[in-house]
Amino acid sequence: MTMVYEKSKGLTDVPFHYCPGCTHGVIHKLVAETLVELGVLEDAIGVAPVGCSVLAYKYFNCDMQEAAHGRAPAVATGIKRVHPENVVFTYQGDGDLASIGTAEIVHAAHRGEKFTTIFVNNAIYGMTGGQMAPTTLIGQKTTTSPLGRTVEHSGMPIRMSEMLATIDGAKFVERVSVDTPANIRKAKKAIKRAFECQIQGKGFAIVEVLSTCPTNWGYTPVKALGWLQENMIPYYPLGNFRDFEEDK
Amino acid sequence: MSKVLMKGNEAVGAAAIKAGCRYFFGYPITPSSEIPEYMSKALPEAGGVFLQAESEVAAMNMVYGAGGAGARVMTGSSSPGISLKQEGITYAAGAEIPCVIVNMMRGGPGLGSIQPGQADYYQSTRGGGNGDYRTLCYAPASIQETVDYVMLAFDKADEYRNPVLIAADGMIGQMMEAVEFKENLNKNLPAKDWATTGTKGKREKNVVNSLFLEAEECEDHNLRLEKKYKLMEEKEVIYEAFGLEDAEVVCVAYGTTSRIVKTAIKLAAAKGIKVGMIRPITLWPYPYAIYKDINSNCKGILGVEMSQGQLIDDIKIGIEGRMPVYFHGRTGGMVPTPAGILAEIEKIAGGTK
Amino acid sequence: MEEKVIMAGFGGQGIMAIGKLLAYAGMLEDKQVSWLPSYGPEMRGGTANCAVIVSDEAVGSPLISKDGTAAIVMNLPSLSKFESELVPGGKLIINKSLIDVEPKRKDIEVYYVSANELAAELGNPKVANMIMLGAYVELTKIVEIDSVLHAFLKVFGENKTHLVPLNKDALLKGAEAVKVRA
Numbered sequence: 060m061t062m063v064y065e066k067s068k069g070l071t072d073v074p075f076h077y078c079p080g081c082t083h084g085v086i087h088k089l090v091a092e093t094l095v096e097l098g099v100l101e102d103a104i105g106v107a108p109v110g111c112s113v114l115a116y117k118y119f120n121c122d123m124q125e126a127a128h129g130r131a132p133a134v135a136t137g138i139k140r141v142h143p144e145n146v147v148f149t150y151q152g153d154g155d156l157a158s159i160g161t162a163e164i165v166h167a168a169h170r171g172e173k174f175t176t177i178f179v180n181n182a183i184y185g186m187t188g189g190q191m192a193p194t195t196l197i198g199q200k201t202t203t204s205p206l207g208r209t210v211e212h213s214g215m216p217i218r219m220s221e222m223l224a225t226i227d228g229a230k231f232v233e234r235v236s237v238d239t240p241a242n243i244r245k246a247k248k249a250i251k252r253a254f255e256c257q258i259q260g261k262g263f264a265i266v267e268v269l270s271t272c273p274t275n276w277g278y279t280p281v282k283a284l285g286w287l288q289e290n291m292i293p294y295y296p297l298g299n300f301r302d303f304e305e306d307k
Numbered sequence: 308m309s310k311v312l313m314k315g316n317e318a319v320g321a322a323a324i325k326a327g328c329r330y331f332f333g334y335p336i337t338p339s340s341e342i343p344e345y346m347s348k349a350l351p352e353a354g355g356v357f358l359q360a361e362s363e364v365a366a367m368n369m370v371y372g373a374g375g376a377g378a379r380v381m382t383g384s385s386s387p388g389i390s391l392k393q394e395g396i397t398y399a400a401g402a403e404i405p406c407v408i409v410n411m412m413r414g415g416p417g418l419g420s421i422q423p424g425q426a427d428y429y430q431s432t433r434g435g436g437n438g439d440y441r442t443l444c445y446a447p448a449s450i451q452e453t454v455d456y457v458m459l460a461f462d463k464a465d466e467y468r469n470p471v472l473i474a475a476d477g478m479i480g481q482m483m484e485a486v487e488f489k490e491n492l493n494k495n496l497p498a499k500d501w502a503t504t505g506t507k508g509k510r511e512k513n514v515v516n517s518l519f520l521e522a523e524e525c526e527d528h529n530l531r532l533e534k535k536y537k538l539m540e541e542k543e544v545i546y547e548a549f550g551l552e553d554a555e556v557v558c559v560a561y562g563t564t565s566r567i568v569k570t571a572i573k574l575a576a577a578k579g580i581k582v583g584m585i586r587p588i589t590l591w592p593y594p595y596a597i598y599k600d601i602n603s604n605c606k607g608i609l610g611v612e613m614s615q616g617q618l619i620d621d622i623k624i625g626i627e628g629r630m631p632v633y634f635h636g637r638t639g640g641m642v643p644t645p646a647g648i649l650a651e652i653e654k655i656a657g658g659t660k
Numbered sequence: 661m662e663e664k665v666i667m668a669g670f671g672g673q674g675i676m677a678i679g680k681l682l683a684y685a686g687m688l689e690d691k692q693v694s695w696l697p698s699y700g701p702e703m704r705g706g707t708a709n710c711a712v713i714v715s716d717e718a719v720g721s722p723l724i725s726k727d728g729t730a731a732i733v734m735n736l737p738s739l740s741k742f743e744s745e746l747v748p749g750g751k752l753i754i755n756k757s758l759i760d761v762e763p764k765r766k767d768i769e770v771y772y773v774s775a776n777e778l779a780a781e782l783g784n785p786k787v788a789n790m791i792m793l794g795a796y797v798e799l800t801k802i803v804e805i806d807s808v809l810h811a812f813l814k815v816f817g818e819n820k821t822h823l824v825p826l827n828k829d830a831l832l833k834g835a836e837a838v839k840v841r842a
Binding site for chain 3: 310312337338421477478481482483484485563566567569570573642644645646
Binding site: 071124125134140162170 | 360364366368513
């Protein structure tokens, strides 16, 4: 019998708690596979955030720390400064990274901290029940923007990758999506590149992954993928904003 | 080793390095800025890392990360900065991360003043952050004690896997006194086999965490922590006390204020008034038991503090209603004077004559 | 024996430095010492002051409040501010070069030293502070001049050895100034 698929050794056997159709599972898998493929799983130290992926420390099969809301980049800084030879990553959502933890991510990037951030953007607060995020789109209804987000009241949705790409210390910045098999393959490539950026000691690396939240968006998983394609990608264009090769 | 004259803030840094601390994350604030200044020079020389964080919040979370990664790590600040660190402190307590936090207290509330204060007593002893947790808290009264207790703090942090606070005041930070650095005690401390260092394929993964989504699990965790705190209450109380057996008045003070009180006690003695003293060196755990040694003819207890009277609660717990408790203090950065304290002592001593 | 001295003047007059020298010299003689500076906005321009205590016993309050045994004042604002901090019989050493008024109190010992002129005589106006310190040490005998010079190298570094003779001259000149008057 031929083995055609095997769960990555980068993941534990703990079953995910994520909602049906949520793409966190896919993104976890990509990160875990990357750590294994690069041969760094045993050197990896991950930092889990507060939000839907708060339990990520149970799923990644490596040493993990659980951080306070938004502080994962500060915690990762502490870890990496103590263990510069280890591979350190944060896994954060949009409420965590783009709202309460903006200062931490901006300054970690600014210092060129040599860790890798996986930033999962689903345009909403999932864990707390579908409130408005800084990444929530204009007109998007959430439990704290019941009539839809307006520019007048809340400003435009924040584009983190574009902002971080302006920072010298951020050596790899790319936005990807996991809505199609092709995009998932591209996402995997970007994640790998982001870890290589760290391993080669280039500086800070971040991959923003557009993700769905069928539960809080109120769509079926398939419809949620369609909504991501029709609404998120036009506002959050996919692509590479910074690569360390350019900086040579 | 011979004595050197050192400023309190610099002595904190030197003591930390002597104790094996190699990581410092901080943010400048008066009157503790010489701690990061000193560390920025001395730590790289000692093979360590100093990092000026973008905020007090980030600094404390960097301490969390570094401590969780197994390092001896410290941060230092002053009152408003320590308020900002409370998030990281409660997380470190919950995740059982050893670390040392130095507070050179200044006048408050809010931005307050930059002159010395002791109004962070509640914050230091009652838990400044959320949840059921305790932090060992040393209140040194001289630069020598500051050095000694900073060094001890690292050992205790490791022994109990707990954050340890140093609650000093701006005067301690700014003052220079002679100090002698003793050899680090480093008695048999437990191995940090829980730290995140990468599994190297040789062990199960380690997780540093304060989250327990199941209430039962969270309660179990809290009960386990409570056992640790009880052990600290049994083993870690430190205080200085004298004259309790025949005192007409007993003064209670800590930190720099205790030295001013000692001067006042000498003045009182010259006037024929017997004054005893209790000086808590650990603000938590608190030396409640020593209050039993106060003679029953004592006319009252006088708490003295650079605050509006935050230490009074613990005095009342200690004295169990056996005698009246009074307070004398200055606040907002003002410092009590020996004369002011003496006047209060005289009032209490003469009250029933 | 316990000496509680306030040193005060403009920022840049070397007030903090002579405070540290006295404390260090006391420590070298195995005495108990403390040096407490004013800090904060005060140290950004304007007056600078520090409180130094040198004692045979453990130092109680490191603050000096109405119980100073001596004060070295190098400018006029310092005289107004610290005259009242002395005990009756306390020594007030006034820099006559910059202060042309007399203290109000009559229950203290007052000494005048033209520190800036005397420093100019030595060819270096920067040592006016050392002249004041020399006068203070002569009046109180709290430490030996040699201890101050030893402390000088400890505080400012061994590479300042070449400045020791000048500073020794300044200390002695200050001492001489108050000897004459006494």
